Amino acid sequence: MLKVQNISFSYTKNKPVLNDFNFTLKKGEHLCVMGESGCGKSTLLKIIYGLLDVDKGTIFWKENEVLGPKEHLVPGMDFFKYVAQDFDLMPYISVSENIKKHLSRFYPEESEKRTQELLEVIEMKAFKNTKVKNLSGGQKQRVAIARALAKEPELLLLDEPFGQIDNFKKNALRRRLFAYLKEKNIACIVATHDKNDALSFADKLLIIRNHKILAYNSPKEIYNSPKEKYVAALFDDVNEITINGKTHLLYPHQIKVVEKSKEKATITNAYFKGSYWLIEAEFDNQKVFFNRKTNLEVKTQINLLFDVNLSK
Numbered sequence: 001m002l003k004v005q006n007i008s009f010s011y012t013k014n015k016p017v018l019n020d021f022n023f024t025l026k027k028g029e030h031l032c033v034m035g036e037s038g039c040g041k042s043t044l045l046k047i048i049y050g051l052l053d054v055d056k057g058t059i060f061w062k063e064n065e066v067l068g069p070k071e072h073l074v075p076g077m078d079f080f081k082y083v084a085q086d087f088d089l090m091p092y093i094s095v096s097e098n099i100k101k102h103l104s105r106f107y108p109e110e111s112e113k114r115t116q117e118l119l120e121v122i123e124m125k126a127f128k129n130t131k132v133k134n135l136s137g138g139q140k141q142r143v144a145i146a147r148a149l150a151k152e153p154e155l156l157l158l159d160e161p162f163g164q165i166d167n168f169k170k171n172a173l174r175r176r177l178f179a180y181l182k183e184k185n186i187a188c189i190v191a192t193h194d195k196n197d198a199l200s201f202a203d204k205l206l207i208i209r210n211h212k213i214l215a216y217n218s219p220k221e222i223y224n225s226p227k228e229k230y231v232a233a234l235f236d237d238v239n240e241i242t243i244n245g246k247t248h249l250l251y252p253h254q255i256k257v258v259e260k261s262k263e264k265a266t267i268t269n270a271y272f273k274g275s276y277w278l279i280e281a282e283f284d285n286q287k288v289f290f291n292r293k294t295n296l297e298v299k300t301q302i303n304l305l306f307d308v309n310l311s312k
């Protein structure tokens with residue numbers, strides 16, 4: 001459905017931001033774009049929406065070519081919706097009115113029903129008559145998502161969609177929103193720093209590094225076989241450690257404290273994480289991080305077991 005072919009883009013000459021990007025997205029499919037700050041996630045979303053002119057390459061949605069502002073006077077494609085980081089809502093009208101602005105005036109009943117449905121998705125029923133200027137940043141973000149969904153788009157582009165929303169609300173909203181998109185078969189591309197957006201909800205992940213696509217695969221495949229530390233570090237406090245002359249990438253849950261082993265380590269720090277502790281230790285002049293149910297005192301000597309079978 002979406003076909004991104006050989007896309008290259010730069011804001012200034014000879015300084016590429018995206019170099020030769022190729023990928024596809026099917027109807028209803030959900031893609032997460034990840035990578036370090038400044039790698040070009042937002043830029044990619046803007047290009048797909050048609051806000052920027054590419055240097056090279058083409059983008060098609062079905063048989064329609066996505067054109068940039070040079071060739072398309074009103075920027076943005078009709079069948080896409082884009083929620084930017086600086087969502088521009090109308091501050092002096094209510095939450096409901098902001099959503100309704102994007103629905104047909106000719107079918108008031110249908111429009112009211114749809115507004116109610118979307119207020120439920122974003123858990124903002126209680127604020128339906130509140131003026132947007134009186135909302136918090138996170139609440140505005142949720143209204144911006146509902147507004148983008150008002151006229152069911154075929155593809156929704158979300159830039160850090162839950163960045164301003166607290167954890168409690170975020171988890172519930174995520175489950176509700178992504179289930180809603182699947183139910184309506186709306187394709188979605190999310191630019192995010194948050195592994196929780198990616199691991200549980202994306203069909204595919206696309207990881208950008210040094211202006212290129214470094215990985216493009218299912219979340220499970222990318223998480224379990226990260227090509228390099230950069231990729232694994234997007235998900236957890238990954239360890240890159242040399243054991244018997246061989247370097248391994250290991251997530252903290254792949255290192256265990258055991259009664260006996262040849263791998264001796266000394267505890268150097270411990271961080272309370274709620275349901276577990278993240279323990280820092282020194283092993284063979286290297287820093288290692290692992291998870292443990294209970295705390296360990298600094299300077300304690302321990303024996304470690306590295307579950308290298310799980311890593312490459």
Ligand SMILES: Nc1ncnc2c1ncn2[C@@H]1O[C@H](COP(=O)(O)OP(=O)(O)OP(=O)(O)O)[C@@H](O)[C@H]1O
Pocket residue numbers: 011012017035036037038039040041042043044191
């Ligand atoms: N309008 C612009 N003009 C020139 N350079 C820009 C412009 N917008 C972004 N850039 C640069 O392009 C690169 C990619 O920026 P982009 O905002 O796409 O990154 P990002 O991955 O979304 O970052 P973040 O995760 O911090 O939001 C950065 O180096 C940024 O400084």
